[in-house]
Amino acid sequence: MNFFEIDPRVAEAAQKAMELCAPKLAEIEQIQEYHQTKMIKAFQNAAVRESFFCGSTGYGYDDYGRDALDRVYAYVFDAEDALVRHNFVSGTHALTVALFGILRPGDTALCVTGMPYDTIRSAIGLEGNYPGSLKDFGINFEITNLLPDGTPDYEQIKKDIKTKQPKMVYIQRSRGYSTRPTLTYREIKKICDISKAACKSSIIMLDNCYGEFTERVEPLSVGVDVMAGSLIKNPGGGIAPTGGYIAGKARLVEMCSYRLTTPGTGKEIGATLNTSRELFMGAYHAPHVTGEAMKTAVFASALFELLGYNTSPRYDENRGDIIQLIMLGSAEKLVSFCGGIQSGSAVDSFVVPEPSDMPGYESKVIMAAGAFTLGSSIELSADAPLREPYAVWLQGGLNFHAGKLGIMLAADKVLRDNK
Missing domain, CATH: 3.40.640.10 (Type I PLP-dependent aspartate aminotransferase-like (Major domain))
Incomplete structure (x- = not known):
């Protein structure tokens, strides 16, 4: 199972995060079943x-x-x-x-x-x-x-x-x-x-x-x-x-x-x-896939809260969408986070995201998306404008297991790059 080298601190926090998330994940599964x-x-x-x-x-x-x-x-x-x-x-x-x-x-x-x-x-x-x-x-x-x-x-x-x-x-x-x-x-x-x-x-x-x-x-x-x-x-x-x-x-x-x-x-x-x-x-698959993305967001919220970051919504709060906000606090951490998400993708995992100008946006934006469909935000992806408050907007995850891995790799890279 050790296909990726993940900092022990992240692995330990991930276990605790899963325990914290359990009630909310069960609630999401009920919503999945209803809509399916x-x-x-x-x-x-x-x-x-x-x-x-x-x-x-x-x-x-x-x-x-x-x-x-x-x-x-x-x-x-x-x-x-x-x-x-x-x-x-x-x-x-x-x-x-x-x-x-x-x-x-x-x-x-x-x-x-x-x-x-x-x-x-x-x-x-x-x-x-x-x-x-x-x-x-x-x-x-x-x-x-x-x-x-x-x-x-x-x-x-x-x-x-x-x-x-x-x-x-x-x-x-x-x-x-x-x-x-x-x-x-x-x-x-x-x-x-x-x-x-x-x-x-x-x-x-x-x-x-x-x-x-x-x-x-x-x-x-x-x-x-x-x-x-x-x-x-x-x-x-x-x-x-x-x-x-x-x-x-x-x-x-x-x-x-x-x-x-x-x-x-x-x-x-x-x-x-x-x-x-x-x-x-x-x-046909949308209700289940949406639930998997929600589970990924809940896990991300719990993990990064345990690592000392503010998140919105918190892991135990009700959600009205699949987006997870994580306040990283610096441009360097934004770049590290997006690099970690990209490295956990099945597609374009070798790509290194960099901030760039994007049509429709007033500031430089960094995006991570190793997606089968270009721009798909139901697939695990993250993006952030490089401006205050240096927060990253995370969304997607076609299945929870892959999404969880991507989040752990993002946390690992933030820790390694910003000691």
Whole structure:
């Protein structure tokens, strides 16, 4: 079993971490089982058959597999309808299609969870001056700041919605490159309740990236009207090669489909090429794989806490996504950590990550991702902007055993490089 030389201090701490994690790991397994059972029922309700995996070409007319996959996603997310396509190039793309599909010039969208994630800012018009942004089309995007502790300011949210009467209330579930807590369904529900009371007509949209299958309760069941995410995160199960989804109320999904293709054709066209089998298989495995990523995050939190670092969330706290924040405190430790994660990968383990400029980010970023799918964050990966507070954002792990090894190697390298 000693295939890797790991510092005895890390090995000992890992054993203690497993003991600390045991109750939370058991809880995650219950969530896995719940969603896996629901997923199988979704497949059966959609009458999924082998012929659906063939895909289509050209216009994609009468692609029954494509339509069945939409029904599978709609069922598991408690949605009226869903739009699941390989030609969403990223989660940001899916979110942008939803924003432009629903909002019109003169409308106001109010983000109630502070400044949104880096890569969506240019599409909104908050950064840069790119033609075709929401701002360029005369769509207003306003922000309700979070409280100093990073939690939603419910009183200010209520005031802003009452005053502005926005067409859309926009919620970002995950923390992005910030230290604020991820929202669980409970916080999402509270925001939805406040919004509906303050402005009944407001459409509530959720950026659900990293959050799928992490809790029993789905956001669409607690008041969210429409949500979007990426297939190279949780719902793709580490198998989907690309893609994204939009799910929610049927009329809103229809509007989004007209933005993705053309008004009048919407969901009825779009060749699936050779992706159908992978998208179905990815969805099937997604509940289990997401749980494995959550277990990896819980273990990482416990291990690094034992080694003296602050983590968020802590190993025994409830989680609303797969992301684990570890406060390493210096640029050198960030580089060491990412190097350790990379060295534990099955793919590109020999690569040495280095900080570099990345499109959509204002500071240099270091990333570690020995992934089968480029950019996949359901596979064990870590990334961090080289700026205060020198924290690393860790996510993924297709299976817990491999994820655990990667975390131990990261801890080992941090210890060895920073004596």
